[in-house]
Amino acid sequence: xxxxxxxxxxxxxxxxxxxxxxxxxxxxxxxxxxxxxxxxxxxxxxxxxxxxxxxxxxxxxxxxxxxxxxxxxxxxxxxxxxxxxxxxxxxxxxxxxxxxxxxxxxxxxxxxxxxxxxxxxxxxxxxxxxxxxxxxxxxxxxxxxxxxxxxxxxxxxxxxxxxxxxxxxxxxxxxxxxxxxxxxxxxxxx
Amino acid sequence: xxxxxxxxxxxxxxxxxxxxxxxxxxxxxxxxxxxxxxxxxxxxxxxxxxxxxxxxxxxxxxxxxxxxxxxxxxxxxxxxxxxxxxxxxxxxxxxxxxxxxxxxxxxxxxxxxxxxxxxxxxxxxxxxxxxxxxxxxxxxxxxxxxxxxxxxxxxxxxxxxxxxxxxxxxxxxxxxxxxxxxxxxxxxxx
DNA sequence: GTCTATATTCAGATAGAC
DNA sequence: GTCTATCTGAATATAGAC
Numbered sequence: 001x002x003x004x005x006x007x008x009x010x011x012x013x014x015x016x017x018x019x020x021x022x023x024x025x026x027x028x029x030x031x032x033x034x035x036x037x038x039x040x041x042x043x044x045x046x047x048x049x050x051x052x053x054x055x056x057x058x059x060x061x062x063x064x065x066x067x068x069x070x071x072x073x074x075x076x077x078x079x080x081x082x083x084x085x086x087x088x089x090x091x092x093x094x095x096x097x098x099x100x101x102x103x104x105x106x107x108x109x110x111x112x113x114x115x116x117x118x119x120x121x122x123x124x125x126x127x128x129x130x131x132x133x134x135x136x137x138x139x140x141x142x143x144x145x146x147x148x149x150x151x152x153x154x155x156x157x158x159x160x161x162x163x164x165x166x167x168x169x170x171x172x173x174x175x176x177x178x179x180x181x182x183x184x185x186x187x188x189x190x
Numbered sequence: 191x192x193x194x195x196x197x198x199x200x201x202x203x204x205x206x207x208x209x210x211x212x213x214x215x216x217x218x219x220x221x222x223x224x225x226x227x228x229x230x231x232x233x234x235x236x237x238x239x240x241x242x243x244x245x246x247x248x249x250x251x252x253x254x255x256x257x258x259x260x261x262x263x264x265x266x267x268x269x270x271x272x273x274x275x276x277x278x279x280x281x282x283x284x285x286x287x288x289x290x291x292x293x294x295x296x297x298x299x300x301x302x303x304x305x306x307x308x309x310x311x312x313x314x315x316x317x318x319x320x321x322x323x324x325x326x327x328x329x330x331x332x333x334x335x336x337x338x339x340x341x342x343x344x345x346x347x348x349x350x351x352x353x354x355x356x357x358x359x360x361x362x363x364x365x366x367x368x369x370x371x372x373x374x375x376x377x378x379x380x
Numbered sequence: 381g382t383c384t385a386t387a388t389t390c391a392g393a394t395a396g397a398c
Numbered sequence: 399g400t401c402t403a404t405c406t407g408a409a410t411a412t413a414g415a416c
Contacts, residue, residue: 016381033301038409043236049383052410055284103355110349111223111301124354140346140354140363144346145366148355156334159300160310163317163337172328178372183369204399229392239401244393 021046025053025067030102034112034131035066063113068105068115072122076129084181088174091150095170098158106151107159123147134185142184149180173174199323211236215243215257219294224254224302249270251304258295258305260326266319273323274371281340285360288348296341297349313337324375332374339370 009084036061043050056135057063076086094102109113126147133138153173156162165173194292214236218227229250233240266276279371298305299380316337321329345350355363 010227010302010381014401017382018292031392032220035223036271036301039411050410051383051385052381060410088334093408105299110297110299110345111226120350120352123350135373138366141358141362142354142366145343145363146359148342148346149339150194150342152338152340152348153335155300156338156341160306160312160313162334162338163311164332168331168334173335176328179373180339180370181360183373185365200399207400228390229391231413234415240392241394242399245400250392 009077017048017052021048021053021056022063022067023069023100025063026100026104029064029067031073034108034115034145035065039063047125061139064108064112065114066102068101068108068118070099070105070122073126076126076133076148077135080133080185080187083130084178084185087146087150087181088178091153092170092174094150094154095157095173098154105156108153119151123151136187136189146181149177195279207238211238211243211246211350212253212257216255216294219257220290220297222294222297223303224298238289254294254298254302254304256296258291258308260289260292261313263316266316268323268325270323270375270377273320274368274375275368277336277340277371277375278368281343282360283362284340284344285347285363288344292308293348296345309341313341320340324377326377336371336374339367343367 014181018119021042025037025042028042028045028153039053040050042063043053051062057066074086075091077084078086081184096117105115109119110116123144127140127143130143130146134142136142153165157173204329211232215227215232218232219327221227229243230240232253237241243253247256264276266273266274288358290341295308299309300306311377313334317330317333320333320336325334343355347355347358347363
């Protein structure tokens with residue numbers, strides 16, 4: 001691969017190769033899911049040997065763990081009114097550029113137990129934070145719904161690529177969804 | 191398995207065995223998805239031989255096709271106002287008893303191309319019908335959102351079993367979602 | 381440090397015995 | 399019509415050569 005390395009030390013070379021493998025794995029996991037992504041395919045796409053992938057990451061499971069490690073959502077805080085805007089802003093961000101690592105986890109969330117747990121944990125954390133602010137007796141259901149709705153819209157856009165959702169401007173989507181989130185974060189009992 | 195069959199003809203016996211295999215396959219596909227469900231596991235759970243499953247259904251793909259064949263949604267028609275109630279009624283039904291066949295398809299929709307196409311086709315059909323009624327210039331986006339929201343809530347309840355969503359009474363969920371659907375089916379431009 | 385060769389396991393599918 | 403035995407291919411993982 002590398003010609004006579006000018007400044008790249010051996011350790012630096014290794015770091016770059018490892019990063020390239022990881023980026024390739026993220027991409028393939030996000031497109032085809034855990035089970036249908038093979039170590040061999042990752043190696044081929046990253047232009048390295050399959051054995052090297054194993055050597056660096058230990059196992060397919062560990063490779064997936066690293067490839068799907070996403071930065072956790074911003075903590076939510078403030079008044080119930082601010083809450084709606086924060087949720088919409090977070091969703092807007094996910095609609096514009098959801099990181100490949102997150103898509104890798106979402107892609108496998110229905111079929112790979114680790115991914116299921118990852119998504120559940122992430123949503124649960126958010127539900128806890130939100131429920132503290134809402135403090136209604138059906139808070140957990142309301143926050144579960146905002147999470148499920150966000151999840152459905154993200155999946156519909158990035159993974160299923162539904163007509164109408166796939167190419168719509170994020171701003172327009174957010175505007176249409178604002179009443180939904182407002183009604184769900186409103187404190188009035190049904 | 192069968193003792194001295196009293197009234198069951200050989201053809202009847204076969205029909206029953208085939209139905210038992212299909213029901214078992216539906217269950218396992220809906221729990222673990224396409225890739226992690228093996229012919230062998232289906233055979234074991236149905237108390238038949240793996241060869242018999244192949245003999246009856248030809249291939250794993252064909253078994254999945256039959257196991258995940260769901261009855262299509264009711265056609266939607268009427269005025270925009272009736273439309274909201276119909277969507278909510280359909281969702282209420284899915285929250286109470288989503289058929290195992292549908293869950294089998296939903297479980298694999300992110301990782302198995304056939305299932306992806308099945309879900310996309312089902313949602314597209316519904317979007318077409320709804321868009322005809324709405325006749326707003328952003329109709330396709332609005333109907334895409336109602337589909338994505340329904341999908342997210344069904345997945346959150348049945349497949350991810352999110353806290354708050356998992357055990358909530360369908361009536362209560364529907365009430366909380368009514369404003370969402372009303373705002374999305376309202377004809378006013380944003 | 382990188383890659384080759386291979387061991388091991390397990391899946392779907394097939395052919396043929398009872 | 400039902401089941402046993404087996405073929406074939408592919409995947410992860412390992413051991414060792416360069």
